[in-house]
Amino acid sequence: MVAVLDDSDLRRRAWEAASTVVDPEIPVLTIADLGVLREVEVHDSRVEVAITPTYSGCPAMNMIALEIELALERAGIGRPTVRTVLSPAWTTDWMSEEGRNKLREYGIAPPQASGSRRALFGEQQVACPQCGSVNTEVLSEFGSTSCKALWRCKNCREPFDYFKCH
Amino acid sequence: MTAGNISVSETPLVLYTLRRADDALILGHRLSEWCGHAPMLEEDMALANMGLDLLGQARELYSYAAKVEGRDNDEDKFAYLRDVRQYRNLLLLEQPNGDFARTMVRQFFYAAFADLYWRVMMRSTDATLAAIAAKSEKESAYHLRHSSEWIVRLGDGTEESHRRAQEAIDLLWAFTGEMFEVDDSERGLIDAGIAVDPAPLRAQWMKRITGVVAEATLTLPNNGWMQQGGRSGRHSEHLGHLLSELQSMPRTFPGATW
Numbered sequence: 001m002v003a004v005l006d007d008s009d010l011r012r013r014a015w016e017a018a019s020t021v022v023d024p025e026i027p028v029l030t031i032a033d034l035g036v037l038r039e040v041e042v043h044d045s046r047v048e049v050a051i052t053p054t055y056s057g058c059p060a061m062n063m064i065a066l067e068i069e070l071a072l073e074r075a076g077i078g079r080p081t082v083r084t085v086l087s088p089a090w091t092t093d094w095m096s097e098e099g100r101n102k103l104r105e106y107g108i109a110p111p112q113a114s115g116s117r118r119a120l121f122g123e124q125q126v127a128c129p130q131c132g133s134v135n136t137e138v139l140s141e142f143g144s145t146s147c148k149a150l151w152r153c154k155n156c157r158e159p160f161d162y163f164k165c166h
Numbered sequence: 167m168t169a170g171n172i173s174v175s176e177t178p179l180v181l182y183t184l185r186r187a188d189d190a191l192i193l194g195h196r197l198s199e200w201c202g203h204a205p206m207l208e209e210d211m212a213l214a215n216m217g218l219d220l221l222g223q224a225r226e227l228y229s230y231a232a233k234v235e236g237r238d239n240d241e242d243k244f245a246y247l248r249d250v251r252q253y254r255n256l257l258l259l260e261q262p263n264g265d266f267a268r269t270m271v272r273q274f275f276y277a278a279f280a281d282l283y284w285r286v287m288m289r290s291t292d293a294t295l296a297a298i299a300a301k302s303e304k305e306s307a308y309h310l311r312h313s314s315e316w317i318v319r320l321g322d323g324t325e326e327s328h329r330r331a332q333e334a335i336d337l338l339w340a341f342t343g344e345m346f347e348v349d350d351s352e353r354g355l356i357d358a359g360i361a362v363d364p365a366p367l368r369a370q371w372m373k374r375i376t377g378v379v380a381e382a383t384l385t386l387p388n389n390g391w392m393q394q395g396g397r398s399g400r401h402s403e404h405l406g407h408l409l410s411e412l413q414s415m416p417r418t419f420p421g422a423t424w
Contacts, residue, residue, distance in 0.1 A: 056301050057222025086226065087297035089304065140208035141312050142215040150208070166304055 007042045010077065014047045015040045017075035021067040024060050025145045028106040031064060035094025038085055047072065047080035052090045054166070055146040092165045103163060104129045109151065111165040126162050128153035138162075169420035172239055172247045178351045180235045181254065182361055183295070184244065185397055187227035188255035191245055192405070193276060194220030195412055196263055205266055212312060216273070219305040226298045233294075246416040250399070250406045257396040258341035260405040264334065267320050267327065271334035274313035278374045279345045281306040282367045291359040314378045321382025332384050343392025345371075 018040060019032035031037040031051065039050040049068050053061050065082040072080050092111035095103075100110035109129045127134050133155035140150040148161045174180065197217035204210035228241035258276060263269045284306055287299035320331040346364045348356065355361035379386055395401065415422065 053222070053301070055219060055222060056226060056298075056305060057218035057220070059218070086301060087293070089297070089300035140211060141308070142208070142212035144211070146215055146218055150211075164308075 011042045017071045018049050018068050021071050024063045028102045033096050033099030049080045050083045050085050052085050054090050109162040111163045130158045131156040169417050171249050172243050180231050183231040185254040187224050188253050190220040190224035192255040193259040216309050223302050230294050246413045256344050267330040268334040270313050270316040274317050275342050277310040281310045286362045317378050318382045321384040339387045340393045344394040
């Protein structure tokens with residue numbers, strides 16, 4: 001019974017430590033906000049953290065795994081095993097409401113509510129994160145990272161990043 | 167000293183997985199060749215981004231092939247230590263970039279197929295391939311949208327862009343049939359629900375590309391003769407040149423790390 005309590009306490013502490021890790025390319029978002037942090041499990045006091053990539057080739061994954069190891073070391077938990085899971089595939093629907101607000105404040109338009117194929121191929125209406133106008137246009141389907149596209153506001157003339165729905 | 171080729175136990179599942187991994191790696195490498203050379207900054211980013219998606223898919227597939235094979239091969243050895251005859255990618259994907267129109271037509275033909283293929287593969291009875299398919303399907307959908315828009319823009323653009331796009335279609339058409347080919351090693355996997363029979367996808371693929379090509383005021387060749395050989399390691403001369411660049415470091419400095 002004691003061991004079980006210890007494990008659940010360890011799991012909670014490990015989750016808290018891991019969830020402070022930020023995305024190196026969008027440092028206002030934690031991996032918990034993004035939904036990249038999937039699971040923290042404890043087996044015989046050994047911690048295993050599961051993360052999922054946003055895009056297959058996302059180069060931030062190695063860095064995120066390293067940061068998780070460091071965060072748990074710093075929290076005195078010791079080095080975890082970091083495992084990558086592909087299924088179910090990550091979707092922008094997993095991004096928390098808090099994460100969406102943080103993105104907007106940071107100047108990146110958050111993804112539209114549902115990353116469905118209809119949204120991908122249909123008409124998109126993306127609000128400018130600076131002035132809120134939806135009088136915007138796409139400049140480039142691909143942006144500075146795999147997860148972003150480049151847009152421009154026709155109202156305030158500011159270019160901005162849009163976190164693609166996926 | 168140079169590093170020699172690895173040997174691979176090509177059981178049906180290893181071969182099947184390597185074929186798709188090679189597709190992703192070779193096309194991803196071709197796209198990366200545009201880095202710093204694209205006609206505009208937005209396209210430079212787009213091509214590099216798509217190349218990165220494909221490289222990510224290749225890594226997942228190579229790692230899985232290594233796991234299934236169960237020897238001491240890994241993703242790096244598959245990519246760096248096999249020669250031309252050991253590569254199993256589609257001939258279409260190794261064709262040189264040419265001009266921007268040729269790169270876009272190659273991308274369009276393949277993305278229109280990959281998008282259909284990966285969506286069906288999500289139902290594979292092999293859990294790992296199904297999971298890789300679920301990620302690749304989303305990425306392919308984006309690549310298809312991007313290249314479709316360019317086909318229309320180029321075909322229905324200036325006289326010169328129209329001519330170049332049409333030349334690219336005429337040149338690459340003969341390589342499209344290979345996407346729908348199946349050989350004996352794949353039939354057992356198809357029967358087991360691990361792999362997808364691509365033949366029935368051909369009608370859907372034709373329908374998709376016909377619509378875009380018509381909107382672009384371009385035409386598809388009537389020629390039904392199709393080139394094949396890539397799946398069994400018989401490649402065009404272009405793949406050797408590509409691999410010599412891709413593999414030069416690990417071949418010259420075996421086991422080098424940094």
